[in-house]
Every structure is written in structure tokens, then in C-alpha cells.
Amino acid sequence: MDTQYIRNAMQRMTGAVVGALLCSTLALAPAHAGVLTGMLVLDGNTADPSGAAPPDDWESFPANQANTVRATGIVADTVPAVFRNGSKDTLDIGTWRYDLGSSPPKTDMKNGYAAAYSNAGDLIINFGADRDSFSGTASLGFWFFKNPVVRNDATGTFINPVTGQPATHADGDVLVAFEYSNGGAVTTVRIFKWQAGALADQGSIGVGPTSVAGVYCDPADRVCGATNNTTLNIPWAGTVQPGQFFEGGINITKLLPGSDSCFSTFMATSRSSAEPNASIKNFIIASFPVCRLEVTTVCEGSVFQAATNTVLNTLKGRITNEGGGTVTSVSVSSKPAFIAGTVGFFTCDAGGSPTTTPQSPASLAAGGAICFRGQYSSNTLTTLGTVTAAASTGSGSITDTDSATCTTTPPGGLAVTKVCDVDLVAQNNQLVVKINYSGSVTNTGAYGLTDVKVCESAEVAPGxxxxxxxxxxxIAIGNLDAGAVKAYSSSYFPNQALNGQGLSTLGNPEAAIFKDKVSAKGTRPVIVGGGVLQSPATEAACPLCK
Structure with missing residues (x-):
């Protein structure tokens, strides 16, 4: 791939799209069309001679979606519908009504097109439609809605699929209306923007022919339109006559500076004219999420907290602005909830993990990424942490979620030691043997134990x-925290002794050895499964005669 050629093409496009919006007549026809280079070829046909490399054309969708910010691509009018009289662009979407069925051939669109690109911080949108037939002068309008809008064929209305309520305009919705003649010339381009509950006319833009045959642009290359001036074969539409295929391109950033360009829905309409009160006829609508976040997360580690019998889990990840415009107020939350004060934002390393360098989440440019780290507590050893990243688009917000499993297995352990000695004590006018023993119990595990006890039994068989x-x-020890040690001691009067061969030695006291065993047990916390944890047994031998 000739990356220098692509870079130069992008620079030419960026420099070309700088003129003033209020230019209403063509003073000088541009020598080239800046919105045509580097991204999607706007030339009045659908062929993509560059193949997989940029620039794209409509025939390369969906294969080359990696080159776009968000490609809706080609949308077929599989269930035709026609606006009822009285449905005007000047009215809010909730008042629009339609019936199922086709328009007359001249105003009946068969396919609509939409694709968004980001170039040097500018949002470029390409769009188009092909129609059933063409004669005379034609008008097409292309709406870009910020709120999600879908059809409700049962009622012939439009709804917001998120709320289930009637669809509404949002400030910043954009309508671009074109008129063109049967000779293929684009004669009028009108730009409208929904503001404060009404359709605001942003003015007519004069366009003229360019060095690319059939392509008409304004002098600053902010808006262009093109039709096929010869018979054209379109793979999804067959052979179309001159004028049946139309495509356009706009630089939203330069055309409407300062606009929030996070569109979510695209609508192509056929219309009686480019005027704002024109009757709108056939339409094609599709999802067009220009602004989009992508969050990825992994579990960085889990640490058992013995003091509270909980687990402290650390999640890390990356948030990427996959959309075409800058978003602001980036935030991240989790379920279970992040502990207050533990969330931090950082630059990302090559592997998509947070570095130690802080990064402000106040804004995130198109294509930019920011990494995060946060901690949450759980009362189970294995938890699924779900992270939600959010950002403001100006008129609303966008979100994305991802999940990661954190797990840990804290070790448990209990150890006991024992020593003993022999005493001779007077009892009931007799001199008797008394065994004194003592030792310590140690919690060698990572979690605390409750109701710890030492079990002692004399002359226990092996195993x-x-x-x-x-x-x-x-012998009751009580609770024993992780790592804690407690001493114990007791005594007993034996009723038998053994010799070195394990035989009773009551008749041979000088060979007597007193043996007994101890082990410790305690109750584990519920988080590690509860139940009893027991130490290995320890045996001590005390000879009567040393």
C-alpha cells in the first residue's frame, strides 16, 4: 500500500474543506473534489478500482469496513413505504406517518447508502440512493438523526427503540437536500439543522462541476453530489439509466462547525423539491451509529482480605473512541461497583494496558484510547465483573460494556506442636505419674479460623x-487469625505405659514410655466453603526414666 499517497490525499482533502458556509453561488469551479480523495471515491459510480486499499467505493462494502468509522453500507428497501401527505421535514418525527407500498417509479428508491469516515479530526459522511426510474428534475434528502429511530409498520409511525416512545428530533439533527436535473447536473444543495424544536435553514450552497466528470462540489469541497451520466451496472440493482444513481458527500465538521456529530440513524428520502416544506415520498431508514465506544477489560488480580473475609479484585482495560467525533466526560463503572477512589485513568501501552502516566478523561478524540484501572470487593472467590464505559456526545451519551472473571484460591493451613514431661505427684496417699504437655497452634493459611480446638488422646494407633x-x-483455642499463633497446655494421669516395642510395661517401669497425640481443628469461613479444617497429628513421647 502506498501510504505516502494516502497521507497526501488526506492532507489535500483536509486543506480543501475549509471555506465559508454562506457561499451561495459558485464563484469558481474547484479543480478537484476534496471529499473524494482518501476515503470513498465520489465519482457517479459504485466501482472500487483500489480493491482492499483505500479509497473505498460502494461495491467494496462490507469488505472494507475497517477503513471506515462506521459503515452502514447498502440498505435495500425490502419493505417499501410511502409518507402520507402532511408529513413534512419541518415537523417533529413523532408526527410523521407512512403507509406500506411503493412510490411512483420516479420517487421510488430501491437502495440507500451511508458510510462515515474520520479524516484529520473531520467527520466525512458519504451517502446515496438508486431509484426505480428517472426523468425531469429529481430531489433527494438525507437525514442524519442523533436519536435512534426505527419504523413501526404496525402503526405507520416511527419510534425510539430505546425508550419505546414516539421518535423525536434532537438538536443537531442534519438534513441535506439535493436537486439535480435529468442531464445529471446537481443544481441545488440545501442544508438544514434541527434547533430549539424547529428546522433551521443553514442556507443554500452553490455547487459547480469539478475536474471529475459528473461530480459537483462547492468551492471549499464541503459538500458534493454526483449522478451517473451513462448507463451503469450496479451489482445489487442491475443496469440503471443515467440519473438513477446518486451519491453525495459532506464534511460535517467544516460544514457545521461546532456541531455534535454523534448521529445514530440515517434516512434517505425522495422529495418533491429541496425546500423545507416539500412533500417527502419514499424513504429508506437504517441504523448509523457514527459515535461509538469500545471497552475491553481483564482481571489484573485478586487478593483475599483475611480481615473481612472478602476478595479485593482489580480490573484494568482500555476505552477506545471508535466514532467520528470527539466525546467528553469519559467515565467507567462496574458491577459489582468499583470502590470509591480506586478508579484511575492512564495512557495505554502497546498492549492496551494502563501505564503509570495519568490521562484526563475530560475528552477523547476520534480514534483515541484511554486506559483505566479500578477495584471492587466481593464476598465470593470467583466473580464476574462487568465494566460499562460511557461518554457524552453533547446531546446524549454512548456506552459499551465488557466483562472479566476474577478468581482466587486462598490457601488454608493449621499446624500444631507438642512437648511433654513426666511428674510424680502424691494422690490419695500414693505416688502417681502425671504427664504434662504443651505446645502451640499456628494458622498457616490465608484466612481466619473460628472455634479452634486442640484434640489430645493418649496411646493412639498409627494413622x-x-x-x-x-x-x-x-482444649479450646478460640478464633485464630491468619498467621496467628496461640499456646496451649494441659496434663493427664496415664493408666498405661509402653516400652520401645510398643508393649505394655506396667511391670517394667524403668522402660516405660508415655505417648499421646494432638491435632488441631477449626471452622473455615463461608467464603472458602465453610466446614472444618484440621491439622496433621503430632505425637510426643515422654520416658518415665531419663
Whole structure:
């Protein structure tokens, strides 16, 4: 790909789209059409000679959508509908009514087109339509709505699919109306903008022929229109006669400076003229989300909090402005909710992760990205964190969501030590043996234990848990935090002794050895599954004679 050629083409287009909106007559025909280069070829046909490389043309959709901000592409009029008399552009959308059925061939559109591009910070929108037939002078209008608008064929009205209520205009909706003759010349371009509840006329723009045959533009190349001046074969429409295919392009940023250009819906209309009170006939409507966020998120880590038996999870990710205009007030939230004060915005590294360099979320240019990091708490070891990124478009907001699973497995552990010694004490006028033992219990795990106890049982067979022996002794330890150590001690009077071979030595006291075992157990918190955690048993041997 010749990237220098593309870069030069973009620069030529940007420099060309700088003139004043109030130019109403053509003073000098432009030598070239700036909105034609670098993005989508506006030349009165649909062929894309560049193939996969920019610039695009309509026949390359949807294959080359990666070159666009948002490509609606070609929308077929599969269920034709006609506006009823009285449905005017000067009225709010909620008052428009339509009936199913086709218009007369001259005003019956078969397909509509729309694609948006971002170039050097400018939003370029290309659009068009092909019609059933052509004769005389024709008029087409192209609406770009900021609020979502869809058809409701059951009632012949338009609704907002988000609210379910009748569709309404938003300040900043744009209508571009063209008139052109059966010779193919674009004669009139009118620009309208919905403001303060009414359709505001932004003026007529004079257009004239350019160096590209059949293409008409204003001197500053902010708006262009073209028709086919010869028979044209369109893959999705067949052979069309001169004038049946129309395409246009506008630089919204230069044409209406300061406008919020986050459109969501496109509508092509056939009309009786370019005047604002013209009767509108056939229409084609489609989703056209020019402004769009994309958020991606992953779990950066999970840390068990032993003090509260909760997990502190950290999510990180990237928010990208995939749309054609700058958005402001970027924010991010999560469910479970981020802990207040833990969310930060940063620049992104090459892998899309946050760096340590802060970045302001006040605004995000088209194509720009900002990374974030935030933490939330959970009372389960595995949680699904859902992140929602939002930004203001001026008239509303756009959002996107993504989810990531955080999980951790905190280790549990309990250890006990034991030592013992032999005493001879007087009891009931006899000298008897007393075994004293002591040790410590340590919580070697990452979470606290409750109701910890030491189990002691004398002369326990190998492999037998002293806590399971009937009549064993229990010493209460209480709660034991992660890493905590507590001492224990007790004593007992043995009723038998063993020798080195494990045989009873009551008759051979000088070889007597007293053995017993201890183990510890405690209750685990619910977050790790509850139940009892038990230590390995520890045995101590105390010889009677040392």
C-alpha cells in the first residue's frame, strides 16, 4: 500500500474543506473534489478500482469496513413505504406517518447508502440512493438523526427503540437536500439543522462541476453530489439509466462547525423539491451509529482480605473512541461497583494496558484510547465483573460494556506442636505419674479460623486421628487469625505405659514410655466453603526414666 499517497490525499482533502458556509453561488469551479480523495471515491459510480486499499467505493462494502468509522453500507428497501401527505421535514418525527407500498417509479428508491469516515479530526459522511426510474428534475434528502429511530409498520409511525416512545428530533439533527436535473447536473444543495424544536435553514450552497466528470462540489469541497451520466451496472440493482444513481458527500465538521456529530440513524428520502416544506415520498431508514465506544477489560488480580473475609479484585482495560467525533466526560463503572477512589485513568501501552502516566478523561478524540484501572470487593472467590464505559456526545451519551472473571484460591493451613514431661505427684496417699504437655497452634493459611480446638488422646494407633477417638480431650483455642499463633497446655494421669516395642510395661517401669497425640481443628469461613479444617497429628513421647 502506498501510504505516502494516502497521507497526501488526506492532507489535500483536509486543506480543501475549509471555506465559508454562506457561499451561495459558485464563484469558481474547484479543480478537484476534496471529499473524494482518501476515503470513498465520489465519482457517479459504485466501482472500487483500489480493491482492499483505500479509497473505498460502494461495491467494496462490507469488505472494507475497517477503513471506515462506521459503515452502514447498502440498505435495500425490502419493505417499501410511502409518507402520507402532511408529513413534512419541518415537523417533529413523532408526527410523521407512512403507509406500506411503493412510490411512483420516479420517487421510488430501491437502495440507500451511508458510510462515515474520520479524516484529520473531520467527520466525512458519504451517502446515496438508486431509484426505480428517472426523468425531469429529481430531489433527494438525507437525514442524519442523533436519536435512534426505527419504523413501526404496525402503526405507520416511527419510534425510539430505546425508550419505546414516539421518535423525536434532537438538536443537531442534519438534513441535506439535493436537486439535480435529468442531464445529471446537481443544481441545488440545501442544508438544514434541527434547533430549539424547529428546522433551521443553514442556507443554500452553490455547487459547480469539478475536474471529475459528473461530480459537483462547492468551492471549499464541503459538500458534493454526483449522478451517473451513462448507463451503469450496479451489482445489487442491475443496469440503471443515467440519473438513477446518486451519491453525495459532506464534511460535517467544516460544514457545521461546532456541531455534535454523534448521529445514530440515517434516512434517505425522495422529495418533491429541496425546500423545507416539500412533500417527502419514499424513504429508506437504517441504523448509523457514527459515535461509538469500545471497552475491553481483564482481571489484573485478586487478593483475599483475611480481615473481612472478602476478595479485593482489580480490573484494568482500555476505552477506545471508535466514532467520528470527539466525546467528553469519559467515565467507567462496574458491577459489582468499583470502590470509591480506586478508579484511575492512564495512557495505554502497546498492549492496551494502563501505564503509570495519568490521562484526563475530560475528552477523547476520534480514534483515541484511554486506559483505566479500578477495584471492587466481593464476598465470593470467583466473580464476574462487568465494566460499562460511557461518554457524552453533547446531546446524549454512548456506552459499551465488557466483562472479566476474577478468581482466587486462598490457601488454608493449621499446624500444631507438642512437648511433654513426666511428674510424680502424691494422690490419695500414693505416688502417681502425671504427664504434662504443651505446645502451640499456628494458622498457616490465608484466612481466619473460628472455634479452634486442640484434640489430645493418649496411646493412639498409627494413622488414627486423635479427634476421632472416643473420650479424647479438647482444649479450646478460640478464633485464630491468619498467621496467628496461640499456646496451649494441659496434663493427664496415664493408666498405661509402653516400652520401645510398643508393649505394655506396667511391670517394667524403668522402660516405660508415655505417648499421646494432638491435632488441631477449626471452622473455615463461608467464603472458602465453610466446614472444618484440621491439622496433621503430632505425637510426643515422654520416658518415665531419663
Amino acid at each position: 488414627v486421628d486423635p479427634c476421632s477417638v472416643a473420650g479424647h480431650t479438647e
